[in-house]
Structures are given as structure tokens and as C-alpha cells.
Amino acid sequence: MNYCPFSPMKYLTVVLALLLPLSAFGHDETKKVKMPNGGRHLAKPSPAAEFLVQPDRHVRVTFVDDAGAPVPATEQAVTVTAGDRSAPTKLTFVRAGDVLLSEQALPAGNDFPAVVQVKANAEARPVVERFHINLSVCGECQLAEYACVCSHGHDEHAH
Numbered sequence: 001m002n003y004c005p006f007s008p009m010k011y012l013t014v015v016l017a018l019l020l021p022l023s024a025f026g027h028d029e030t031k032k033v034k035m036p037n038g039g040r041h042l043a044k045p046s047p048a049a050e051f052l053v054q055p056d057r058h059v060r061v062t063f064v065d066d067a068g069a070p071v072p073a074t075e076q077a078v079t080v081t082a083g084d085r086s087a088p089t090k091l092t093f094v095r096a097g098d099v100l101l102s103e104q105a106l107p108a109g110n111d112f113p114a115v116v117q118v119k120a121n122a123e124a125r126p127v128v129e130r131f132h133i134n135l136s137v138c139g140e141c142q143l144a145e146y147a148c149v150c151s152h153g154h155d156e157h158a159h
């Protein structure tokens with residue numbers, strides 16, 4: 001009698017091998033750090049930063065440590081390019097106490113692309129974060145969608 005060479009065990013191994021890289025990727029994405037003011041966590045710069053759209057549509061950047069506690073801004077230089085590619089709005093930042101504040105307001109609208117560049121100092125290479133500034137409020141975490149913490153990992157919604 002002939003047995004099929006593709007035993008269930010072999011099949012399972014192949015499936016697991018295919019799934020592993022995906023779950024490894026997902027693991028990194030679940031690392032959510034709570035931001036001091038409910039803004040978006042910019043994880044790439046070092047130190048990391050919170051990106052917050054204020055009610056006046058100016059942007060506040062607060063640098064944070066690994067636990068999400070604010071640390072004073074030092075020599076960092078931040079620029080934000082937001083809105084339509086055809087006519088983007090460029091925001092420049094000035095130091096205001098321990099944080100950086102944009103000198104200009106974001107363009108009108110509730111959902112537009114943004115490119116945030118953070119340099120450790122004037123000469124450093126910029127670290128770039130791209131995301132959509134979606135100002136609608138998420139019904140689950142009550143944060144604006146651009147800062148939503150719901151999409152991965154639900155530890156913060158245990159209540």
C-alpha cells in the first residue's frame with residue numbers, strides 16, 4: 001500500500017514556517033507606549049517623541065523616555081510636511097520650555113498625510129515617520145485616530 005509523502009506533520013511544519021515571520025513582525029507592532037498627552041508615539045527617533053495635534057491645530061512634540069515619561073527637548077530639529085502633495089504645508093518648530101511647538105497650524109481637513117522629520121541636532125541625519133493625521137476620535141480608546149492604540153494589543157482596554 002502506498003502512503004502519501006505529504007504527511008499531516010510535514011504540512012503543519014510548512015504552515016508554521018510560513019506563519020513565523022508574520023508573527024515576529026506583529027510582535028514589534030504591539031509595543032505600545034502610553035504617551036503623556038494622548039498623542040501619537042513616534043518610536044523611531046532617539047529619544048522617542050509624542051506627536052500631538054493641539055486644539056489650535058498647532059503640533060506639539062514632546063520627547064519621551066522608554067516608559068513614556070517626558071524628557072526635555074535639547075537640540076532636536078523637527079519639521080512636518082502635511083496635506084496634499086500638490087500643495088503641502090510645511091511646519092517648522094521652536095522650543096517652548098521642554099517641548100517643541102509648531103510655528104504654523106496644520107492645513108484644514110480631518111485626514112491628510114504627514115511626513116515628520118526629527119533630527120537629533122542641526123547636523124544629524126533626519127529620522128522620518130510617515131502617517132495619516134486623522135483627527136476623528138476613535139470610539140474605543142477615545143484618542144484621535146492618528147494616535148489610536150487599538151489596532152494591535154488590547155491590554156489597555158481591559159476595563
Ligand SMILES: [Zn+2]
Pocket residue numbers: 138139140141142143148149150151
Ligand atoms: Zn482606538
